[in-house]
Amino acid sequence: MLTLAQAQAILATALSHAEKSGFKPLAIAVLDARGAQKVFAAQDGTSLKRGEIALGKAHGSVAMGLGSRALHKMAQERPYFIEAATHAVGGSLVPVPGGVLIRDTNNMLLGAIGISGDTSDNDEAAAVAGIIAAGLRADTGA
Amino acid sequence: MLTLAQAQAILATALSHAEKSGFKPLAIAVLDARGAQKVFAAQDGTSLKRGEIALGKAHGSVAMGLGSRALHKMAQERPYFIEAATHAVGGSLVPVPGGVLIRDTNNMLLGAIGISGDTSDNDEAAAVAGIIAAGLRADTGA
Amino acid sequence: MLTLAQAQAILATALSHAEKSGFKPLAIAVLDARGAQKVFAAQDGTSLKRGEIALGKAHGSVAMGLGSRALHKMAQERPYFIEAATHAVGGSLVPVPGGVLIRDTNNMLLGAIGISGDTSDNDEAAAVAGIIAAGLRADTGA
Amino acid sequence: MLTLAQAQAILATALSHAEKSGFKPLAIAVLDARGAQKVFAAQDGTSLKRGEIALGKAHGSVAMGLGSRALHKMAQERPYFIEAATHAVGGSLVPVPGGVLIRDTNNMLLGAIGISGDTSDNDEAAAVAGIIAAGLRADTGA
Numbered sequence: 001m002l003t004l005a006q007a008q009a010i011l012a013t014a015l016s017h018a019e020k021s022g023f024k025p026l027a028i029a030v031l032d033a034r035g036a037q038k039v040f041a042a043q044d045g046t047s048l049k050r051g052e053i054a055l056g057k058a059h060g061s062v063a064m065g066l067g068s069r070a071l072h073k074m075a076q077e078r079p080y081f082i083e084a085a086t087h088a089v090g091g092s093l094v095p096v097p098g099g100v101l102i103r104d105t106n107n108m109l110l111g112a113i114g115i116s117g118d119t120s121d122n123d124e125a126a127a128v129a130g131i132i133a134a135g136l137r138a139d140t141g142a
Numbered sequence: 143m144l145t146l147a148q149a150q151a152i153l154a155t156a157l158s159h160a161e162k163s164g165f166k167p168l169a170i171a172v173l174d175a176r177g178a179q180k181v182f183a184a185q186d187g188t189s190l191k192r193g194e195i196a197l198g199k200a201h202g203s204v205a206m207g208l209g210s211r212a213l214h215k216m217a218q219e220r221p222y223f224i225e226a227a228t229h230a231v232g233g234s235l236v237p238v239p240g241g242v243l244i245r246d247t248n249n250m251l252l253g254a255i256g257i258s259g260d261t262s263d264n265d266e267a268a269a270v271a272g273i274i275a276a277g278l279r280a281d282t283g284a
Numbered sequence: 285m286l287t288l289a290q291a292q293a294i295l296a297t298a299l300s301h302a303e304k305s306g307f308k309p310l311a312i313a314v315l316d317a318r319g320a321q322k323v324f325a326a327q328d329g330t331s332l333k334r335g336e337i338a339l340g341k342a343h344g345s346v347a348m349g350l351g352s353r354a355l356h357k358m359a360q361e362r363p364y365f366i367e368a369a370t371h372a373v374g375g376s377l378v379p380v381p382g383g384v385l386i387r388d389t390n391n392m393l394l395g396a397i398g399i400s401g402d403t404s405d406n407d408e409a410a411a412v413a414g415i416i417a418a419g420l421r422a423d424t425g426a
Numbered sequence: 427m428l429t430l431a432q433a434q435a436i437l438a439t440a441l442s443h444a445e446k447s448g449f450k451p452l453a454i455a456v457l458d459a460r461g462a463q464k465v466f467a468a469q470d471g472t473s474l475k476r477g478e479i480a481l482g483k484a485h486g487s488v489a490m491g492l493g494s495r496a497l498h499k500m501a502q503e504r505p506y507f508i509e510a511a512t513h514a515v516g517g518s519l520v521p522v523p524g525g526v527l528i529r530d531t532n533n534m535l536l537g538a539i540g541i542s543g544d545t546s547d548n549d550e551a552a553a554v555a556g557i558i559a560a561g562l563r564a565d566t567g568a
Contacts, residue, residue, distance in 0.1 A: 004470050034318040035190050037477045040466035042458075044429050051463045065189025080217035080224060080237055087233040088198040089191040090374075146328050179335045182324035186288050193321045319474050349473025364501035364508060364521055371517040372482040373475040 002030070002102065002110040006134050007038040010102070010113060014130035015041065018118070026117035026126065027054040030102075033111050035062045043117070050116055052092070057099030057123075058114030059092040065109070067141025068099030069124065098123030101139035102131050110136065144172070144244065144252040148276050149180040152244070152255060156272035157183065160260070168259035168268065169196040172244075175253050177204045185259070192258055194234070199241030199265075200256030201234040207251070209283025210241030211266065240265030243281035244273050252278065286314070286386065286394040290418050291322040294386070294397060298414035299325065302402070310401035310410065311338040314386075317393050319346045327401070334400055336376070341383030341407075342398030343376040351425025352383030352398070353408065382407030385423035386415050394420065428456070428528065428536040432560050433464040436528070436539060440556035441467065444544070452543035452552065453480040456528075459537050461488045469543070476542055478518070483525030483549075484540030485518040491535070493567025494525030495550065524549030527565035528557050536562065 007030045018026050025045035030038045042051050057068045064071060064085065075082040075095040086093040097120040102110045113130060115123040124140055131138040149172045160168050167187035172180045184193050199210045206213060206227065217224040217237035228235040239262040244252045255272060257265040266282055273280040291314045302310050309329035314322045326335050341352045348355060348369065359366040359379035370377040381404040386394045397414060399407040408424055415422040433456045444452050451471035456464045468477050483494045490497060490511065501508040501521040512519040523546040528536045539556060541549040550566055557564040 001470070004467060008467070033190075034474055036468065036472075036474055037466055038468050040463055041430060041434070042462065042464050044427070046462075048460055048462055063189065063191035063194075065192070078238075080214075080221055083225060084198060084202075084217075084228060084236040084238075085191075085195060087228050088194040088236055090194075091233075143328070146325060150325070176332055178326065178330075178332055179324055180326050182321055183288060183292070184320065184322050186285070188320075190318055190320055317474075347473065347475035347478075349476070362522075364498075364505055367509060368482060368486075368501075368512060368520040368522075369475075369479060371512050372478040372520055374478075375517075 002032040002038055004038065006136065009134040010130035011039050011041055013133035014113070014115060014126045017126045017129040021122065023118040023122050023126065026115055026123065027051040029054040029058045029114045031058045031062055031111050033062065033109050035059060038111060046117060053094055053116035054114040056092045056094030056114065057096070057116060058112040060089070060094055061099035061101055061112040061114065063089040063093060067101050067139050068095060069097045070141030071095035072097055096120045097140065098127060100124060100127040100131060103137040103139055105137065107137065144174040144180055146180065148278065151276040152272035153181050153183055155275035156255070156257060156268045159268045159271040163264065165260040165264055165268065168257055168265065169193040171196045171200045171256045173200045173204050173253050175204065175251050177201060180253060188259060195236055195258035196256040198234045198236030198256065199238070199258060200254045202231070202236055203241035203243055203254040203256065205231040205235060209243050209281050210237060211239045212283030213237035214239055238262045239282065240269060242266060242269040242273060245279040245281055247279065249279065286316040286322055288322065290420065293418040294414035295323050295325055297417035298397065298399060298410045301410045301413040302327070305406065307402040307406050307410065310399055310407065311335040313338040313342045313398045314395060315342045315346055316395040317346065319343060322395060330401060337378055337400035338398040340376045340378030340398065341380070341400060342396040344373070344378055345383035345385055345396040345398065347373040347377060351385050351423050352379060353381040354425030355379035356381055380404045381424065382411060384408060384411040384415060387421040387423055389421065391421065428458040428464055430464065432562065435560040436556035437465050437467055439559035440539070440541060440552045443552045443555040444469070447548065449544040449548055449552065452541055452549065453477040455480045455484045455540045457484045457488050457537050459488065459535050461485060464537065472543060479520055479542035480540040482518045482520030482540065483522070483542060484538040486515070486520055487525035487527055487538040487540065489515040489519060493527050493565045494521060495523045496567030497521035497525070498523055522546045523566065524553060526550060526553040526557060529563040529565055531563065533563065
């Protein structure tokens with residue numbers, strides 16, 4: 001089970017990575033393996049529903065068991081499947097990079113982080129930085 | 143009307159087909175002709191919402207009266223129709239193979255099975271194996 | 285994590301308990317600790333949405349971390365809270381007995397079973413019988 | 427506009443208040459004046475949908491412009507109004523204490539915090555402690 005301390009460590013590094021890289025304001029959501037929200041933060045200046053995009057990257061990843069970079073590829077190759085999956089999982093699935101599975105060092109799934117606000121690649125880089133800083137494994141779906 | 147005994151027979155063979163074939167963990171849903179769930183099972187290791195994908199294959203099939211292989215063809219040729227139909231039926235319709243109509247030997251519709259977890263072709267093969275083992279007819283939409 | 289073998293054992297005993305007790309047709313849903321469906325069965329003769337009532341008992345229990353007998357008491361004493369919680373958790377919460385938490389022998393939450401079809405007390409008795417037969421602990425919320 | 431720094435300060439004190447008071451595990455959600463999530467944290471051991479209850483307290487407060495203690499009184503006196511309002515605002519409104527409006531020293535609305543996990547009174551006490559520690563005004567609806 002992902003602990004609050006682990007989730008806070010991931011979040012803190014993701015935020016500092018974004019700040020020192022000069023990213024645009026981010027929303028950052030961390031879910032546990034049940035898909036339940038563990039921590040969330042929105043930087044000042046994020047748009048009204050930016051958090052829902054971040055949540056959709058994280059939730060889509062946990063729902064399908066794939067980092068959202070893999071969902072991105074599927075959306076390009078088989079858009080009808082990702083559209084259907086989005087409906088089937090209840091609407092919260094954003095198939096672009098920035099949703100990263102969090103695994104422990106035994107490769108067990110602990111949850112996922114979703115970030116939105118800058119480019120998808122930068123969003124993902126902040127997510128990966130956070131996971132690694134917490135001593136865990138990042139699975140982007142690449 | 144699909145009986146519990148028939149649905150259990152279908153499910154048992156679908157599970158054993160998957161195990162002996164070395165498939166990845168599957169979610170398997172069997173609905174009756176009303177679209178009501180009759181039996182369901184998720185193997186150990188399925189992702190959080192894998193069951194909803196399986197249910198979407200089965201529900202889409204019963205909803206439209208077509209095996210999901212036919213829905214797959216429609217999704218490729220007329221994506222706007224499948225998108226609209228997905229909304230119209232309430233969101234649970236996954237147009238890829240693995241949703242198979244269950245018919246009796248007089249061709250009467252008894253329900254549908256939906257399987258998700260391995261390739262769509264393998265999902266469908268497990269579904270067909272289950273239906274045949276129960277002495278019923280499988281209609282994949284091919 | 286609740287295994288498929290455990291869930292099947294719970295289900296099999298719940299069904300046989302119902303049959304030997306002469307209960308009316310039941311729908312039985314077993315969810316894991318993530319709220320994901322693990323197994324489900326509807327006996328012959330259940331009404332169209334009986335399964336959704338069973339699912340609502342199980343989901344409400346996992347969602348709130350309480351056997352549905354406790355939710356029943358809350359619904360009688362503070363109906364506005366249970367109404368609000370039902371909306372907040374997405375609509376699937378049925379606050380009458382028959383939703384029972386499944387715990388292992390260390391009291392760790394593994395999931396929940398929800399049964400509907402006979403009286404709430406009989407529904408709950410079948411659920412408890414199933415959990416005990418699987419060597420696990422039943423938490424009815426009493 | 428509620429800043430991330432303010433929201434983090436509120437959250438940190440609410441968490442430490444809960445820990446030093448020996449409260450049961452809490453979910454804590456802070457929304458800004460637009461109803462957008464600003465920060466969130468779930469302590470270890472919270473049930474699957476505890477976060478949705480916390481969000482419902484905060485969202486109900488911002489939605490109606492009233493601390494949830496006032497909504498609680500309305501739920502007891504005019505339940506039909508709170509039920510209708512819950513539907514009207516989209517389902518996320520939990521009318522029990524623990525949703526507290528956050529105002530600045532000029533009484534301008536900055537957002538709301540919602541806490542769930544212990545008794546409603548304790549949930550509210552943690553919320554108020556957090557707001558005061560951040561140099562802001564707490565409006566519980568009392």
